[in-house]
Each structure stands twice: as C-alpha cells, then as structure tokens.
Amino acid sequence: MKEELISYLYELTKGFPTCELESFSANQIAESLGLSRSTISSYLNQGCREGTLVKVRQYPVLFFHKQSLVEQGYAIASTDFDSLEALSQTKTSEKNKSALEEVIGAHGSLKEAIDQIKTATLYPQGGLPILLLGASGSGKTFLASKIHEFSVEQKLIAPDAPFIAYNCAQYFSNPELLSSVLFGYTKGAFTGADEDRPGLIEKADGGILFLDEVHRLSEEGQEKLFTFMDTGLFSPMGDNSIQKSAAVRLVFATTENIYSAFLPTFLRRLPVIINLPKFQKRSQSERLQLVDSFFVRESGILKKELHVSERLTDFLLSADLEGNVGKIKNIVKYACANAYVHQQEEDAVKVRLLDLPREFTARFKEQVRPGRKAQADRVYLPNTVKQPQLQSREVNHLERFFKDLEKDFGEFSNHQLQTKDFLNKSSQSVTLLMDELMFRESYEKDENLYSLLTYNLRQIFENLHDSYGFPQDGNLVVALANYLYIKGSKEVTLTDALWPAKRRKLLDFLGEALEVPYWYAKKLLSKLAQQLDQEVYDDDLILVTFYFYSLELSSVTNEIKGLVLAHGYSTASSLANVANRMLKKNVFSAYDMPLDISLDKIETHLIHYLDDNRTDAGLILLVDMGSLNQLGERLEKRLRGPLMIIDHVSTPLVLEIGQQILNGKSIGEIDKGIESELHIRKQLIYPQKEKKKAILTCCYTGIGSATQIQEILQKCLEERAADCVILPYDYKKLAQNKTYEMPFQLYDVLMIVGTEDPQIANVPYIGLDQLVNGERIGQFIELLQDYFPIEEKDIEDELIFNFSINKIIENLTILDATKLLRLVQTAVGQTEELLGESFTNNQLFLLYLHCSCMVERILRKESVDEQEDLVEYKQKYGHRLDLIHHGFKDLESEYTITIPDLELRLINDIIGE
Template sequence: MRKDIENYLYKLTKDYSQTAKTSFSASSISQQVGLNRSTVSSYLNEAFRKQKLLKVKTYPVSFLHKQAFAETFFEANHLEYDSFEELFSEAPTKNKEKDPLGTIIGAFGSLKEKINQVKTAAMYPNGGLPVMLLGASGSGKTFLAEKIYEYMVEKQIITFSAPYISHNCAQYFNNPELLSSVLFGYAKGAFTGADTDKEGLLDAADGGVLFLDEVHRLSEEGQEKLFTFMDTGEYSPIGNDSVRKKADIRLIFATTEDIESAFLPTFLRRLPVVVSLPSFHERPQPERLQLIDQFFIQESNILQKELSVSSKVIHFLLDADLEGNVGKIKNLIKFACGNAYAKQHDNQRINVKLLDIPIENLLQPFSSAKVTSQRLMDERVYLPNTEIQPDLETSERKRLKTFFTRLLDDYKKVEDGVLTPGQLISFATENVVLLMDEFVFFTPEDKETSFFSFITYNIRSSFQFMNENYGFDQDGNKILSIANYLYVKENQDFLLEHTDWITLKNSLLHFLEEQMRDEVWLAKRFLNSLSLHLDSEVLDEDIVFIALYLHSMNLTMTDTSTKAIVLAHGYSTASSMANVANRMLQKNIFHAYDMPLGITVDEVEKKVFQYIENYPVEKGLIVLIDMGSLNLITEKLASKISTPLLVIDSFNAPLLLEVGNLINNSQTIFEISEQINETLPIKKQLAMPKADKKKAIITCCYTGMGSAVQIKEILQKSLGKTGETLTVLPYDYQKLKENKRRELPFHIYNVLAIVGTENPEIENVPYFGLDKLVNGELIDEFVQNIAQHFRVDDQGLKQELIFNFSLKKMVENLTILDADRVLYLVSETINEIERVLEITFDANKKYLLFLHISCMIERILRKEEVDKQEDIDEYVKENRVMMEKIHRSLQNIEEKYTIKVSSLELRLINDIIFS
C-alpha cells in the first residue's frame, strides 16, 4: 500500500509541469489511490521523515517525490519549503541561455518565419498572444507547442514551475458540451452525474500554458465562453454563472481543419497569430533528411544497436507520398527498425532494407514534386548513444562546411578590426584553391553516371556562354573542379541552419562585392546561366565560393568600359553591322538586337533592360537605334535607369566605328557624346537618370585608394542602418581634383559630402577633413549634414563617429583594458550623466569624457592617485548635488570593475562637464 502511494507520487512528480498543484495534496492523492485521507497523510509524513519526499507548506500541504523531482528538475537543497516558488527559486542558473525553438529542424529554414511568429506571441507583454497552429495530422503541431512552452520557461516569461497542460479535444467528438465542462470545470448539479464541484483545465493551467489540440471540436457556445476568457481573463464554471474565476494562461490552439469554416468569426478575431505548418513533403530535402536521420538515431539509441540503412530506404522515405506527415515517417522508421531487429537481434549491426517497411506502404506512389533528382546517397550508419552524428556526411561536405565556418570567423575578425579585408580575401582564396585542387582529383563512385555527366555538360555550356560574352576562358580543370564541387553539394543549402551564416551572409556578400566586384559579378552570371540548365536555384554560398575561386585565377572583367548596344529593324541588320564593327575593332564592343518592323517603344525598352540585367553598365550605356522617336525613347529609358544614357538615332557603319574607337580608348560617355558631334552629323540625346538619385558620401585620400577604402569602412560602421540607404564611395583623389563634377559619381549620385585627407575642392560639396573628425571639431557639422537628408539619432551617430574614428585606438594606446568593454560601459555612463543632469554634451566634450573616464578606471585599478586638492572639502560642499548625481551615474562602472570613485576623481569629471 505504501509502495503504491510512493509509485503514484513518483509518476505525479515526473509529470509536474502538466499537473495541477492541488494534485500533490493528501486529499487528492487519497482519491486517486483509493485510500482514506488520514491513511495517506500518515504514509506521506512517514516518507517525508525518511527524507524520501519534499514538503511544500501551502494550503493544502503538498508532497513531491524527492528522487523524481531531482531527475526532472534539480537536486533540492532542503526537504521543506513554504511555497512552490521558494522551491523552484533554487533552480541552478544556466551558464548559457538556450533557445528551444532554435533546436527545431527547419528553425532557420522552412520554419524560420513560423518560429519568429511564435516567438513574437510568446514575448508579447501582458499575457502574450494566443497562437493557432494549422497543419495536417502529424505535421508537428504538438511538438511545436511543447517547444513554445520550453521557450517561455527558458526566457523566464513564465516560471520554472509553471504548468503545461495538453489536451486533445478530439475525444469529445460526439459530446462538445462535455468538452466545455472539462475546459471550464463545472458546479455541482450542472448536469446528470455532476455530484461535486469540479475544476477544469483553466484551473489546472493557471500561471502556465494550455494547449488545446483539435480545438475545432468546441461548440459555438464553448468558443464564445473561451473568447470571453481571452478578452477578460475571467470565466465561470458550467452550471454557475454567478461565480467568476480568474486565470493567467498562455493559450496555444491547434487544428487540422479550415479555420474559416470551423470557427466563429468572433473567435478568429481573437487570434492574432496563426501559424501554418508545412507537411513533410513541403519541407526542403535537407530538412526531410535531417528528420529521417533524427528518427533513426532515436531507434539506434532505443535498440542499443548500430543501424545500417540502405540508400533505397532513405530515398523511399524522402520521396514516397505518404499520409500522416512526420508522424507517419517516424512510425515507419520505428516499424522498419523493429522488423529488422527481430530478424537480426543477435548481430551488433542491424541492416535495415526496403523490405523491412510494410508492403502496403511500399506500394504508395512517389510525390512527383519531390523526387530526388540527385544521385543515390550512400548507405547511412547510425550509432547508439548519440544525438548528432556528423559522420553521416561525406568528408568532402565536412571540409566545405569547415571552410565556411572559418570564413565566417575571419569575417567577424574583420568587423572587430583584428584582420584587414585583404588578409581575409587572401586566407579565403588560399583555402578555396586547396579545396578545388582536391576536387580535381576527387573521383565519385558514379562519376560516369548520367547525373555527373549532366552537370559537366552544362558547366561546359555555361563556360562557353561566359567566354562569348565576358571573355571567361574555358579550362578542363576549372570545369572538373566546379563539377565535383556541385556534385559533392548535391545543390543543397547545407548552411541552412548555420546561425552565423544566417546572420552574416548578407553583410558578407556585400563586403565581397566591395572587395571583389568583378569576381562576384562573374560568379553570379556564371551560376545564373548554369541554374537555367540545371533547373536549380542559385545559392548564396555558391556565389561566395565561386567568386573566391575566380579571384584565385586573377580574373577580372575583360571590359569595364562604357557599354553599347545596337537596335535595328530587319532580320539581321543590327547583328550584321555590329559583327562587322566588332571584327574591325578586334573587340566584342557592340551587342546587337534585330527587331521586327512592328516593334513598339515598350518592346524596345524591354530589350534594353534585358541587356542591363546581364551586363555591368555603371560607366554608362550607349543605345544606337534606327527607328526615330528619339525623344520618346530617351525619356522612357532615362526614367528607369540609374546610369548615364546616350541614345543615338539613325546610325551607320562609320558612326559605329567612331563610337567603338572612343570606347576602346577608355573615353567616358560624356567625352564620347562631345567628340562624335565634331566628326559626324548625328541626332543624339545624353540623359541622366530621372529617378531620385541615391545619396552618397565620397571618401578620398591624396596618397591613393587604400586609405579612402579604410575611411569608407569606418564611416559605414558608424552610420549603421543609415549606411544601407546611403552609399559611401571611395574615389580617386586626383580625378576629383582635376575633373571636379565631370566625374561619374556626380552624375549618378547626389553627393552629400566628401571625407578625406585632402580637399579636392568641389564646388557646393562640403568637405570634412579626417583630422577634424578625429579631434571632434567637425563631428557636429558632419552629423547635421547627414541629418538634413536622413532620419538619424543625432547623438547616437555622433557617439559612433567618435568611437570608430579615434576613441578605440586612443583607449588601446592609453590603457591595458579591453577597449570594447570599457568604451561600452563609459558610453552608458555618459548617457546616464546627460539624463540625470538634463544636459546634452557637444562632440568635443563627449570625446574628452570618453578619454578621461577610460583612463580614470585604469588609474583606480592600478591604485594610482590623482594630484592632491587642498580645497576639495570646500569644493564638495559647493558642488555636492551635481557630484552626487555624477557619482550615481558611475555606479555601473564601480560594480563592473569593483572600484570606488573618489571625490577627487568626481571633481575632475565635474570640472570637465561644467568648465
């Protein structure tokens, strides 16, 4: 009898999060085990004295199984507590905050937006937002609800001891009224059989999470009562509307039905967050494979056997059109492993074959949308007592992942100023070359199969396209290396769940475009061409890898000059004239479009923009056309382009040669426009972009482009999000000095300012000398200039400029402290001083405070004293109020560095502020 009570309490404690707290009382336990209350109470107190139970002195008194509690939560320090809150306050703090939702397969892929939705709902103040999960049976709604609860506990949105109550409403299919009574509780006499008052799920879930699966089983009356509770936090038990109960509950619903037809509109209006979960076959292949791996790992752990699963089983599970989604896949894997285990239980390795799957499932058709087009995978081996098995991947894929991990680590070092951009490019290029050298000699087992041949053939076609259009030479080793690279990857985004990649890839791509513009552009064009042949998407990781590979070959654009296209009516008029001109110029300068006689201006426009999409036209575009309507064509094109445009009407062969020669001689589009007038009578129009010009700041340096690029990087870092809409453009100082506003940036951009080491003296463009920014003299003026065009945090931008231009280096030179940490703390302190004193510092004063307080911290840590001040006592009396406010603002620094700021130090800060 005693053992029955102990076993029951053990199970009850293990299920604590899904159990009402009143269930741990002697009275409740006596009802469950069928013994009178006094007997149960006697047994419980005896077990407590033997230190087998924990006692919580609530009303009524509760008992928890000590061992079960330790297994589920943590080792309790005492046996007796005044409340559950006191017990759970002993929970050990975590060294690193976890993200249970981030561990879900697909959290950074197909489920990324869904996860963000539920996080928003969970974090929303005043009780969060109700969440409705939609999806077919087996799509993971119950699993996601549990993870939402874990996320709330981890983020301390709800307490560690908060209940999680999960209830499937489908069991009340024929009795929705009974479902309402279970949900809200009922009063004695509410219906036949209601002999006592009974608490409902809302009572049990108070303070925690209630998950109602198949919630569409609620009657309309039940839905009305539920949304009234969602509005007010109050409800009445069935049969007694005079009683008003309150509960604080986070609600999660789930249904497989169409919500528009299954729920009242008034109920749906209370659901701000509706999350639709994809079926198994709507998931990307990498995610489906991860789920399959996870289930086989679980079975390996259960069976305590090594599992070898044939490639045919994996492909069947990936592609068969099975009902039941993830749940069905999991059950099939469980059955197949059990079936194989029954036949081979004496073996250390269990071989799982296709025939271990139930025959009725093997006859299911394959999902036409998801059949794996790639080569058959190798068999996959799963080991017991593991959670993640990276050895399921090939060594080549592991090396690729390692490359990207190192690249991201190095990129973070560039952002932190530990590495220079040039060093990053050099290291990454070397690693790419090593990998590609390996891929040249990599021999796939099925190298002669159609898939590998298909890749190789289409890479050759893409190389030919690149050669014809961009001078990109074919090379057998290049083709082989890229073919093996794509073969190893199987066109999978294997960085789908790499957190750093998700966070940094956009800024990394932007960085590479700045450092290797030509190579990134060529990589995109090559991969775009290849993707059309392979019917696959272009992945960002492939752009990065191929661009670095091209950089290793010292490839650059063969032609970055002004571009020119020829449009003429007739079957081959344009192409014939362009070919003749290109042969005579010995360079592929003109691109031709032959046009039918009835072509409209809109169709001409499409042809031009088709060219712009495929070719870089930053230096401007010359359009030679034979159809007249010069004004109309120029106006339509100029309204949409972002570069200078020269339209020439009624061209001939001599004109083509003249234009081609000028392009060959690296003349700008403006120079070409001026010079062709002198030799040939033509109709032309030179147009600047009519669309609003993007705003820009030009950086320059008398000594060359290197420093201009460094100034640009500091400015971009300072500008933060504003830098996403404001272009910072390094440019050649000598060209600016000589050509002034004739240089291309002034035609393409609205130049707000020039920052540099020497003033190129451009009329009506403000110049900010680097020295004046470093010493803070022109910071205010610079920020005012930016603020005229963008909504910026003036004070924040000033502080960022001070940080990035000089402070960090100054602090690193003057102290041995961690510069980033000390500057962050000092920044917070200065903000606090401004707040408590109700003043705003100018840039110079703020700069001085940064340096002074940073050095003060180290001075105190070294126990160095400032000069004696004979009048300190009198000074403190006169300035007591201000000094106390300043001292309070310094408390964070005192706590972080365990120091005490003296009156002598406070006086110095006070003098800086008010002198």
C-alpha cells in the same frame, strides 16, 4: 554592475510579451535595480552597441536581452527596431516541410514524378486521377500515402479526410465481388447479401482512395469506374436505378503493361501516369538514404544504437531483388531482429552479414569484393531525426564552412573582424573547401546527373568568357560541379535560427562589397537554374561569390558597353568588326536589323541585352536611323546605368567612341567630348527610378585614401543608414567635371567628405579634419537626419571612436589598436558615470588618443615628465583621481598594469574640472 543589469534583463525578457511593457524602460529598470537612470541608460545603450541588448524606439524606449529573445524563437538580425510590431514580426514559426519534399529522391530520380503529382493534386475541382507504374515494392503505396498528407497540407481535403488503400489482387479470381467491394451492394444483390453495404468509394468520400493492382478490375468494373470518374456518380451492385455521388480523389497503381491490361477508354481518363524506378535504377546516394532510413526506423523500434557493418550496407546497396525497396526493408528488419536477439543486453547492437536471412548467404561471395580494406561501421541512433554521423565527409565539411561563415559574419557585424579580414578569411575557407571537392574522387556519383552539371557549367563558362572575358579554367567546372552535386537541390540547414535573416544581410553586404564576383555568381547560377529547371539558392550564391572573389575576378573590367544597331543584312556587324579590329579589342557588339523591323522588336532586343550584360558604367547605342526620343523613353525605366544614343553611325564615329572607352573616359566625359554636328544627334539618358542617397568620399592623394574614409564611415553608420551608399571617388574628376560625373546622375549626393574640397556648388563639403576634431559632426548628422533615423549621441561616439583608430594606429606598434580602443572607450564611459559628467566630442577624441598611447607607454616602461606639484595636485583633486582610477580598473586588469598618478593627472587635465 553591468553584469547585474544584463542578468536582470535576461530573466525579465523571458516574460515578454506577457509582462508589463513599462518594466523594459530605462526608468523602470533603474528603479528595480536601485541605480541612477543616467548610469542605466549608458549601460543599456552600450549593451545595444555590443549586440547583447535590443532597443525598441517607441515611447518610452524599451530594452530587451537579445539571447533571451532568440531562445523564444525570435530571429534577431538587428539590435534596433522602430516598433514592437517590427520586433514581433521576427518571431519565427516552425515551417513544416512538404510531405512530398520529404520523399527520398524528391530532388533526384523522383523529381519529375513529384512535379507531376503536385500538378495533378493541385488541379481544381478535385484534382486529376493518378496512375503509378512500378515493380512490386517500388514504393507505390508509400507515395500514395504522401499524396494524402500533401492534400491535407494544402487544405485540399479535411485533416480527418479518409485515406483508404486497397489491393485489388485479393479478388483477382472474382471480379464481380471486387466490383461490389468498390461500389457497394444492395440487399439481395447476390447470395449472402443480407443487407445494404457501402463500398470503398462511398467510404472514401471527401478523401483519397488508393487502388493497388488496379489491373485486376474486369472490363465491366473499369467501365463503371471511369463513369464515376466522369460524373462523380455510381450505382451499388444489385440496383442500377440507385444513383449515389461521392467526391473522391483517385490514385491507382499497377505492375503490368497498361496498354494490355486496361481498356483504351479507361486509359484516356488517366492524364497523369507516373513511372517509379526500381531500387537498382536509383542513384547510389538515394539507395543509401533508403537503407539508412530503414535502419534508423529499426533503431527507434528496438531503442538501441545500431552499428551496421560496411559490408552489409554494401550488400544491400548492390542487391537486385524481387520486391525492390519493400524487400530491402524486410531484410533490414529481419537482420536487426536477429542481431538484437543475441545482443539485447548490450548498449549497442552490431548487425553483420551473418544476421541476414540464410537464403542470401550464397550471394555473399559474389557481391563482396575481395582485397578491399574494411570500413568503419555505420552508426544509427534511436529516437532522433537528426543523424549527422551518417553524412559524408564532404557534406560535413560543407556544413562546417557555412557554420564558420555564420560565426565570422557575426563577428564582422559586431566589429570584431575588419572587412578585409572577414573577406580574406572566408575566401581562404572556400578555397580549401573547393580544393577538397575538386581533388577528392572517392564518393560515388550518379554519372548522368554529374555529366549534366559539368556539360551545362562548361557551356555557361564559355558564354561568360566570350561575352565578358571571364577567365577559362577547367578546374572551375570540376569544383562547382562537385559542390552542386554533393550539396543537392536544397539549402544548407544550420541549427542557428537566425541564419536565414543573417544570410539575407550577408547577401546584401556581398552585393555591395564584392560587386563583380557577386554579379558573375548570380549570372552563372541564374543561367544554370534556367537550364536545369531549378531555383537559385542563397547558399549557392554566397559560396560561389566568395569562390570567385578568391580567384580575384575583380580584375575583370566593367567598362562602358558599345552596341551598333543598323538596318541591313550585315551593316552593323561590319561596322563593329572593323572598329574592333582597328582598336585591337572587342569593344562593340552588333545588331543587324531587318528593314521592316518595328520599334517594339528593337526594344525587346535591347531589353534582353540590358538583362544579359553589366551596363552599370553605361551603354552607348550607335544607330543608323530611328526614333531616338521614343527609344530612350521606352528604356529609361529598365536601365541600371546611363544610356547614350547616337544617330547617323559611321566608321569614324565608332572608332572615336571606341577609343574614348578604351581611354577610360566616363560616359559624361564622352558626351561632352563629342562635337554636336548638324548630321549627328545624341541623347544621354539616366535611369529613371528613385535615387538612393549617397555620400562621396575623396582625397587629393588618390582613391586609396578615399576608400579608407569610406570604410570608416560605413563602420560608423552601419544599420543606421543602411540604404545610404558611401562611394569613394576620384578627387580630380570631381574637381574638373563637377556634377557631370556619374555619381550625381545615379545618386542623390547628400555631401562630400574628404581631405580637399572639390568645390561643387550646392553639395556640402565636410573636411576629414573637421570630423576628427568634432567641429562639423553636428552638420554631418543634420544632413543625414532628414532621411535616416539617426540618434545624435550614438553617431558622435562612433565617429570619434572610428576616426581615432587611424590616428592611434600611426603611433602604436605592439598592441592591437582596435581591441585597446574598445577597452579605452569602456573605461572612459565608466569614468563619465563615476564623475557624473558628459564629455565633449573633443575631450573624447583626446582621451581615446591619450589613453591608448598611455597603455603602450606603460608597457614599454616609458615615463612622462616629472611634475613637482604632484603632491599638492593630489591633495586638491585626490577624489577625482580616485574615481578616474576606478573607471580604468578593468583596463589595468586586462593588460596587467598600474596607471601611475602622473598619468591620472594628465587624464584629469584633459577632462577639466
């Protein structure tokens, strides 16, 4: 029945959004399938909980098949939407990659060139002229065509705007004729000029004119060209009285020394001059990408799979030829054609060294290294952009890591993996990946780029060590340098269209669950991106966070920070140094302020300090004198944690504060503990921003149990209250300090859930036992419903279900409690439908507990007490027992058991008549 519903919705969703929306409502679905609305509603909501269906909360509530939506291009990261508009916003469109970003080397040897081209092209009022310098065949014409594509993409020129490429070398012996080709001519301008004819500039109006070998222009031609560049006006050869105008973007190219080939006045009009490297000057990976691209192209033309020997590939990568990239391209074309002629009947064409032009055979002996083990052929597939077989082993492993991560996170989101299991599995995977990258040295490296990476990483790690006690480890530098080098400046592309949405959700989860590793990963990558002038990618942040988590960086403490500010050359430094030496730990930093420093400069320095340091636990400023109130007011909107400012700093005061920090006191406790003497002023400020809602969990026995309660509540609430922080906290501190504790300053605490009431006025307390037995579930939901869109029935089921797990785990020894409980939940739900009844929370809890233990009891062949009146009982309740038995059929099948009548009676007794 359920399978029929899922299949029906899958086909129905294919017609969304053109078909009638009413057909996706529970009423219409029930009518179409000929089933009761209550039965359909139960299955629909169960499908949403399992992640198969998507719910849109409007009137009426609509249901869609998730996979069917995904196949239509929707990036579904949630199964619950507030409106159809919210659902429609997840529809993804194919985002075209920038033409310039597609150029091989755009993030490597050509990065600076591409940046310059973008600057020149996007410059207002027609852009800036561009001069490309480079040896013959270095890709100048190709790059010019990409500039045209980029200009169209950016809507700087019309889609049909002309792109005219012209090689000035064609008229190197006749500069006047070249001038006439560029500017056009009038009738009679020279012998043979029988009519007026437009030049290239006029034909390129509205588009781009690319002039290769532009150094062939005469001085007169250069003067006419820079006059056009200045004014946009030109005269055709033969009549200087005629003035024509054109809007043309100019791209020039030359192989010559520009200072000897061009007039200084011409060069002054060229603000963007770009040097293109020769083939051999580009990195190994870029040369290989270029060679691969040529073979892929030939594979498509020949419509054949190409198997190219590794020796031939090595020869091309090592070749230092006149003609550069263009020459390599022609050699590849010849070799493929030569091999094809002899193997055109074969399914795959093998291309070998002997297929190269004969002129290169003499170089074979020089370039082929003796004694080297032959490697496998490189295979090129026709008519496909994706060529995964060409990727290196390291890149393939990297992609596999992210694919596995995406899969595991999906299972975690669907409750198939526990939080601890997901984190441990991911950290183990990243450890294996980084170990391989660290110890595998077979891949070629661009030593300049790799050295730059390792140098900057080493500097950043030293800074993290000095500032935060981050552990020093040379392997960290090597592993991360190898990872960043292999991955390159791009995101890892997965075939799953939902990955970008899942990635954002994963980052949010990591920011909460792995706060310390996440913070250090973000700190490291931000500094590295700043130093290398590139952006931070989400993929990098995810991987480095898991890597740091695997190194158990959570042991790095996030203590209250102390900062001494005093006027004078070294007053603050002296106070901080003395205190740190006596405390035997670097608790305080110092800022020596000039006597005439302004409050603005102090504020700027403190803002930098707040940005560069983790101050979530609090920051204590010890100052000699100053406008405390003004400074506090200026900083309160920049705070991530509480700020205490204490005036009239002295050595005893610094030592007292430092000792309390080392004793683990909270900033609230330190505030209460400082005696307010006349000569000491203090001020405690909390972040001034809209506070997040929070639930505190506590347990008299310690923080461990409070954390268990937190994890269960998070699992219950999930997306329903994603912005609600669930925070485990020390019961004794809550009971002793009440609302002076930090959570009450940083959050709007809605309630406390725990095993013992800390007795805090105006903060509702709900006992764990009252949630488990269902007594206070209603109040729990009411407290949340004022702020979050929570459906009472769903959350009741989740609370009963998840809190039952702990109780059941205490009793089960041979079965997977989570799996069993899910099967029991389904069976109980089917029984509700068959009996046409709705069970109470207490009944559900007892059923989950009883039925889970029942399955293990049956498997252990343990029996319950005999019941003498069983025959009479079956005569009275036989129909109900049959319905209950039918509801548990799938459970019986899963564990290959038969539920005896005695057990069915006990289930019926729990349910009642």
